[in-house]
Amino acid sequence: MTVRIAVVGGGAAGMAAASRAKRLLGDKAEVTVFEKGSWISFALCGTPYYIGCRVPTLDMLVHYPLEEFTRRRGINVKLKTIVTEVDPGARQLRYRSLATGEEGVYEYDYLVLATGARPRVPGEWLRYRNVYTLHSLGDADRLRATVVRNDVKRVVVIGGGYTGVEAAENLARLGRRVILIHSGEWLLNKMLDHDMAGELMERAQNAGIELVLGHRVTDIEGAGDIAASVLLDNGERIDGDVFLAASGIEPNTTLAEQMGLKIGETGAVWTNERMETSIKDVYAVGDVAETRDLVTGGRVWWPFATAANKMGFVAGTNIAGGDAVFPGVVRTSAMGAFGLYVAATGLNEEEARRHGFDAVAVKVKAPTKARYMGEPGEILLKVVADAETGKLLGAQAVSSDPSSFWRVNVIASLIWRGATVWDLFSVDVGYWPGLNPVWDPLTIAARLFFRKLGTKP
């Protein structure tokens, strides 16, 4: 008896689930992946760098070639194929090839829903040929093909989150005039507190990017299928030759809703920590699934690649009869732009207050290594803790040195295990003068907490 496993979506999470289940079950399983696009196992995080031509070819953004999955791992992959309907009672799905129009029915024992996320853009904006999104390798390819043309002088980027900022940087590197419109008062306003975003914005402007902050795009106007300008909520019009809508994504739950899967409070598919959904033998993984926020204890939608991979791995393990869990996230994220590495974990100060914590925050500006080992970089580090318990709640760091990312990872690891500001002082982070100062910025942050919370619990 062969176990039949259907995986809908060939991104990170879907391929991780498929690979893991097939590896554990071998010949006992038939695994079939349905992917609407032309690529599987793709790295969406790399698309801004493809646009900027720092990643020369699209296939570099594919983690493994198709043959790795089909020949070596023995997984069936149906590219350019959409799943139109799932009947969870009958355990069968209908699919259609976008290439040939061929339709079919696939009967499964287990279904993994990995349909990912989709750009949150008004449909009418997309009727213009020169309005783009950036949420697939195809999107990246079309956008780059356009912007490298000489007649593209002004690019309007809508959205100042990770994707908008990284895309804006790369478009500016191509020599285009870039106007970045963001509804938040500062860039990356969901990741960083306002007082942490200054240097990034300064560097963006120095790179020639015009920032329009605190305003929402209400409409895009144009003639025929060519957009000419965006209209802001203050009535202002901003012209452009090309427009990139990067104002957010949402879980792609169309199929989940059709199937009758429980949708969680975040709008993504509800899952337990085994990545099971509300329907037996149906798993949801990656950007379509919600998980737990281990800092707040609440539910969270966290569409990031590492979480997606781990969710896929866990689902694949459990389908194969194993027992694995993905407990949730503390919401660690990172990005790079304009020579800065920006990272955050847990709650920022504003979020911590909003969640009802008696939040106390400290901020350190310090060299990243011993001065005598050559000109050090500088790190701006902010740590947030709960005044009542001393528990670490979150951290943000910005530096031209990658250690900002790693210092945030150290705090993420401490938060993961419920550590306090007193742990942050004592925790045995190593020292070597070429890598950090003898009083690491992490330890300095802990000392600043001492002033507010005392030196001992």
Add this chain to the structure above:
Amino acid sequence: MTVRIAVVGGGAAGMAAASRAKRLLGDKAEVTVFEKGSWISFALCGTPYYIGCRVPTLDMLVHYPLEEFTRRRGINVKLKTIVTEVDPGARQLRYRSLATGEEGVYEYDYLVLATGARPRVPGEWLRYRNVYTLHSLGDADRLRATVVRNDVKRVVVIGGGYTGVEAAENLARLGRRVILIHSGEWLLNKMLDHDMAGELMERAQNAGIELVLGHRVTDIEGAGDIAASVLLDNGERIDGDVFLAASGIEPNTTLAEQMGLKIGETGAVWTNERMETSIKDVYAVGDVAETRDLVTGGRVWWPFATAANKMGFVAGTNIAGGDAVFPGVVRTSAMGAFGLYVAATGLNEEEARRHGFDAVAVKVKAPTKARYMGEPGEILLKVVADAETGKLLGAQAVSSDPSSFWRVNVIASLIWRGATVWDLFSVDVGYWPGLNPVWDPLTIAARLFFRKLGTKP
């Protein structure tokens, strides 16, 4: 009533204790530091780089100038002054100036012993003018002054720990022929398992350093006050123009013993987690003090700069009537040489076995970032865990990329909070393609543990 605080030793730990107590007590305290050398607040970790002329001047190795402590912080500093005797009953100490010969008595309310460590070298070796140690800024200055001379062609370094390896690298950079003699079978054998030391040794040899491993130096021979060769335990003789004895250090407990302080099982001064010794109002901090190993639960002597600073801070806090603790270490350390960053935390595999753990180890060789973001470095990461509980016991990493250091710090933070291999899989380490692969080497290590310990506790 002024509180009188005597600090014996002006290195990292002593100055941290002095500064902290004075800061908290202000005018209510008189703080006097007795330092036998000419510098305080010095960075011994930088001395190898001074020898190699990468740190041009000695004063760059002083964290803060003397005036910072005397004028700004209001601390009395007696340089070139040794404390010859302490009478803890009478709470007084006798000191003598090495510069003027002047002697004096100082009465104290609190004493901080921060006498540090000293090279473990047979006294008779030091009768030769061309045998050096490297445990003070003065040592570094004398050694550099000698080796830059043209007639120094062959330098014999005795000891393949941190100091020996870093000194050997820098001596080789000066164009000297370097022979490194080490009693261990591999370099850094107290830090790394044998299977982690290969690349470092290969690079040392490529840098022109001759390695003589697995042999002990039994004697140094010479004529008059000039040494000519070392004698090995196999009878071999190795000639040299200059000799550096870097075969280890030991706690400098002379004064502690004279005072009658309890010496711990490690040979260093016994302390509790408030850094108090066996005599009331006497504290010991830094390289003279022992602490707790939080992995084994036993006592440990851990003479490293960050621990020293924190011990000093804690002692200073407690002397000032506060309440602070230094719970111990998980033994995180790091070094850099030959373009490699080497870091370790906790127990290596051999140590774990020796301590009676049912140790299981995994090893990962992986790229340090996504390939499409430019040529990645490679990291060799080894993680050790307890097979019975899954608890993380230690990690070692080697890479040309500093992320080896930080990945070890992430594991150190997890060990600090008693985390397991299952935490290592789930812990929310961030991802950005320019900084790590989407499956971070840490997560890959956790997956390898799954094969041995299962996917769930």
